[in-house]
Amino acid sequence: MKTKKTIGIIGGGQLGLMIAEEAHRLGARCVTLDPAADAPSAAVADEHIVAAYDDSEAIERLCRCSDVVTYEFENVPGEILIPMCEKYNIPQGYKPLYDSQDRLREKQNALDNGLKTPGFEAVDDEESLCRAVRKMGLPAVLKTRTLGYDGHGQMVLKSEEDIAKALPLLTVPCILEEFVKFDFEASIVMVADDKRVVSFPSGRNVHRDGILDLCFIPAEVNPEILERMRLQSEEFMRRAGYRGILAIEYFVRGEEILFNEMAPRPHNSGHYTIEGTTTNQFRELARYLLGEELEEPKLVAPTVMKNILGQDLEAAEKILREGHDKVYVHLYGKSESRPKRKMGHITFTHLTPEEYQEKWAARFV
């Protein structure tokens, strides 16, 4: 009898939860590691290790009991992961994480591998900030180089007076970026093995307070732009030598496609794929990890994904209780709900953006 393979996942948030669910459907076991005993993945994982991400002994324990290991947490320190990559089967390796952990390195890497980015400058203190502002002009966006996410650690500078307000951010190395007056934001999720790259259809992403709020798939834009986005993203992934899963977020301004950031893990904008496409981002990642043939996804129907933050939770629970055809409510089981914390998402298939606005938008604050 074939023994079940075990996938180890560093991180136990909603991404770990959804990877584990799909891995189970493919007949694999899952072990997750997260500092919280009640992390979302703990409810479904076959084993859950409670430990900090810098606990090398615990990460090694995870590696030892797994056939293959991946990560859903982006800030696993290199000092811990690099030696593990040498000893254990972590096929995505540390490089895509390393390349994405620092916004300066991330943008330089995108440029080096054929993508276009907004203008950017490294800034470390008031003097370099003033210099960068003179060079780039305003408005511009100041971001911390590391550990920023969902709009945390960033500030838009609109006028010279904002420079003084931005100084508290400069206690850590930062990057000043050109403020892009984009027409829309879009992202792409890809999974690659040695033979091929499969890409999920790109949606139009709408952010609120720097956090993804809605995805409309397919993005209702010139298909030529979407095709170019797919081709250049797949080429980037090959040139950078990445395997496994990668998501890239872009700004689209006229004909220009500008790289914003990337993540070598399943992506929030790809959650719609669970019901909206014939195979989903979590399953294709699991297939890659298990050494199975990848499957090309196809969009089932126009789909809308609404993120459920703390302030949307009551409305989402009500929609779940009511029960609606082609409306899929995912709640991650987080014990504490807070405004702006991602608590779940809802996928509406067979729904256009106009229909969403008409039927559902008013349900959420």
Ligand code: AMP
């Ligand atoms: P990030 O954490 O870099 O993805 O930023 C969160 C959101 O802030 C993005 O999805 C955009 O909506 C907005 N944003 C970030 N950087 C820029 C920029 N350079 N120009 C315009 N908007 C930006």
